[in-house]
Amino acid sequence: MLSEDPDLAALRGHPIFKNFEQTAYPNAEPPGDGHALMEHDDRMARYDHQLMRSTAEIMESAWLERGHRAPADIKLLAEWLHSEERIWELLRDVATGRARHWPDRVKLIKAVQKCDPATATQKKYPPRISDSPNDGVRNIDETLKQLAADLAPQDGSIVERSRTWSATLDDAEAAGEISMDKYSTRNLCAHYAAAWLRLRIWMDSGQHLEVFQQAIRHIPEPKRRAAMDPEFIRITISRN
Numbered sequence: 001m002l003s004e005d006p007d008l009a010a011l012r013g014h015p016i017f018k019n020f021e022q023t024a025y026p027n028a029e030p031p032g033d034g035h036a037l038m039e040h041d042d043r044m045a046r047y048d049h050q051l052m053r054s055t056a057e058i059m060e061s062a063w064l065e066r067g068h069r070a071p072a073d074i075k076l077l078a079e080w081l082h083s084e085e086r087i088w089e090l091l092r093d094v095a096t097g098r099a100r101h102w103p104d105r106v107k108l109i110k111a112v113q114k115c116d117p118a119t120a121t122q123k124k125y126p127p128r129i130s131d132s133p134n135d136g137v138r139n140i141d142e143t144l145k146q147l148a149a150d151l152a153p154q155d156g157s158i159v160e161r162s163r164t165w166s167a168t169l170d171d172a173e174a175a176g177e178i179s180m181d182k183y184s185t186r187n188l189c190a191h192y193a194a195a196w197l198r199l200r201i202w203m204d205s206g207q208h209l210e211v212f213q214q215a216i217r218h219i220p221e222p223k224r225r226a227a228m229d230p231e232f233i234r235i236t237i238s239r240n
Helices: 016-025 035-070 074-097 100-113 117-122 138-151 158-174 182-205 209-217
Strands: 222-224 231-238
Touching: 035 074, 035 100, 035 117, 035 138, 035 182, 074 100, 074 138, 074 158, 100 117, 138 209, 158 222, 182 209
Parallel strands: none
Antiparallel strands: 222 231
16 A cells, blocks of 8 residues: 555655654565664664653653542543553553554554543654654663563553452442542552653663562552442552
8 A cells, every 4th residue: 555556656755654654554664685674673663662651651641630630430430440451451562562563553542642632632642753762772672572571461460450440440330339539549540650650761761670560569459348238339449
């Protein structure tokens, strides 16, 4: 489509079209020698690294803003946690894809834009591919591999913790619970904001991986506190 469709001939030389082509269709790169293909893969890996860093910035801002709204109703909290679970899953998919599977990148961008459209627009998310640094963080491939491993399905992972929260909140809403208390809401929001902050710092510096992993582990677990009515569910948080 990109190289043969005559309807696109007038667009191929435009910088915006080139940016779209390279971002969305990395596998459509014209054939070349091994060195050229390696350079292309490296460039797309750098872009995915920058995309993850920008994603972390947007999501950190989103959770900080949510903490200011506390307390929040259960339905809204459930929407936040369903979205959170999905974004971490997509982040893992992009990291695992090693810059070659463009649909994962597009899904992540759309999910983040839907989560916080105002901040995404303000911060010009997603970043342009030309904005990706040529150097900076070393061993980007290793960073992406490590992130994919940290987000793999396992007990205690941030994906599983978010899934537990969203399921618990869905149950609470079905049982007629209206809102979670202010302390618990703000605590939860603060811990998610901290996890995204630590991811951004790791992406910026290539260091402090352990601090990011610790921030993930410190996200509180939901706890149910039953009242006299067995159909009533009150959500609190664990104290880490």
